[in-house]
Amino acid sequence: MSQAFPQTKKIDLRKYGMSSCKILLSSIALVCTLVMLAQVPALASGDIAKGAYIFKTAGCTGCHTRDEDRKNGILLAGGRAFKTPFGTYYSPNISPDPSGIGTWSKENFLNALRHGINPDGANYFPVFPYVSYTKMSDQDVLHLWAYMKTLKPVARKNQDHDVNIIFGSRFLMTFWKLMNFQAGALQPDPDKDKTWNRGRYLVDALGHCGECHTPRDSLGALKGGMYLSGTSNGPDGNTVPNITPDKKTGIGGWTVDDFDSLLSMGMLPDGDFVGGSMGEAIENTESLTDTDRKAIAIYLKTIPAISQKIEKSKSKK
Ligand code: HEC
Numbered sequence: 648m649s650q651a652f653p654q655t656k657k658i659d660l661r662k663y664g665m666s667s668c669k670i671l672l673s674s675i676a677l678v679c680t681l682v683m684l685a686q687v688p689a690l691a692s693g694d695i696a697k698g699a700y701i702f703k704t705a706g707c708t709g710c711h712t713r714d715e716d717r718k719n720g721i722l723l724a725g726g727r728a729f730k731t732p733f734g735t736y737y738s739p740n741i742s743p744d745p746s747g748i749g750t751w752s753k754e755n756f757l758n759a760l761r762h763g764i765n766p767d768g769a770n771y772f773p774v775f776p777y778v779s780y781t782k783m784s785d786q787d788v789l790h791l792w793a794y795m796k797t798l799k800p801v802a803r804k805n806q807d808h809d810v811n812i813i814f815g816s817r818f819l820m821t822f823w824k825l826m827n828f829q830a831g832a833l834q835p836d837p838d839k840d841k842t843w844n845r846g847r848y849l850v851d852a853l854g855h856c857g858e859c860h861t862p863r864d865s866l867g868a869l870k871g872g873m874y875l876s877g878t879s880n881g882p883d884g885n886t887v888p889n890i891t892p893d894k895k896t897g898i899g900g901w902t903v904d905d906f907d908s909l910l911s912m913g914m915l916p917d918g919d920f921v922g923g924s925m926g927e928a929i930e931n932t933e934s935l936t937d938t939d940r941k942a943i944a945i946y947l948k949t950i951p952a953i954s955q956k957i958e959k960s961k962s963k964k
Pocket residue numbers: 702705706707708710711729736737738739740741747748756759765770771772773774775776780
């Protein structure tokens with residue numbers, strides 16, 4: 648990858664008594680080590696069944712399928728519009744057709760999700776939530792890839808984005824990424840148990856809950872210090888509630904069972920059902936295993952409580 652190795656100061660090894668030959672040999676050894684490191688982990692193959700579970704949890708279908716296509720069983724052909732303050736983006740075809748990503752290698756796929764770059768090396772716009780997906784493990788990306796290759800190819804040309812000149816420039820995204828994006832799989836926190844770490848992985852990497860529940864700054868970057876505290880300016884201008892454990896403005900009173908009812912069937916503690924974009928998110932969480940749903944609840948109960956009052960969305964259903 649083009650992730651540069653940290654710049655090191657030039658040191659004249661001759662001063663330390665090394666001959667040119669030794670320098671040459673150790674340079675070769677260093678290069679060999681770097682090449683080996685660059686190949687680790689060897690991109691093995693993925694498991695289709697595991698990939699199907701990840702695909703569902705990560706919610707790839709919703710964004711890459713237009714409502715009218717879905718009714719006709721046409722999946723992943725793209726063309727769904729995303730209205731943002733910067734203009735309208737359209738999702739591309741990600742079915743395994745040559746007009747989609749049918750000609751891609753698994754390395755191309757990994758680069759898209761991990762680094763937000765296309766096979767030509769150009770940047771993606773963060774409306775494709777790679778800021779979250781970068782946290783997926785290599786192995787999960789490979790499972791996902793194995794599964795996606797089994798889906799039905801759909802031939803459809805991608806639609807161009809209709810956005811302003813700055814937010815339509817893949818080149819200028821380089822600067823956005825430098826400021827707002829850090830590539831890399833989420834590393835388990837050794838001080839926390841397996842369930843908590845799994846919950847965090849489901850929330851931050853696969854479920855990309857923060858893409859809706861964390862407020863954004865004027866450049867569309869997620870405000871780290873306001874993690875999951877809600878926003879009155881979520882996707883399509885909808886309000887998204889504060890889901891931190893703040894007792895007054897968040898969901899500090901929720902039990903593990905409350906989370907379970909929400910994530911499995913969209914039911915809130917008062918018996919009402921969530922609507923709008925959370926309805927779509929429930930399609931991603933409803934088939935999670937009980938253990939995974941519980942892990943999400945356990946993790947969310949431990950995140951910092953942030954007091955931020957979000958007026959309830961009027962646009963239910
Ligand atoms: C919130 C909506 C959203 C979700 C969820 C989403 N995508 Fe996308 N995706 C997009 C948009 C919009 C683009 C176009 C980005 C661009 O043009 O820079 C995109 C681009 C892509 C591309 C690049 C395709 C190309 O032709 O270059 C791939 C691959 C991709 N998505 C795969 C996935 C996978 C796999 C998932 C699930 C893990 C997923 N997406 C989930 C919105 C989404």
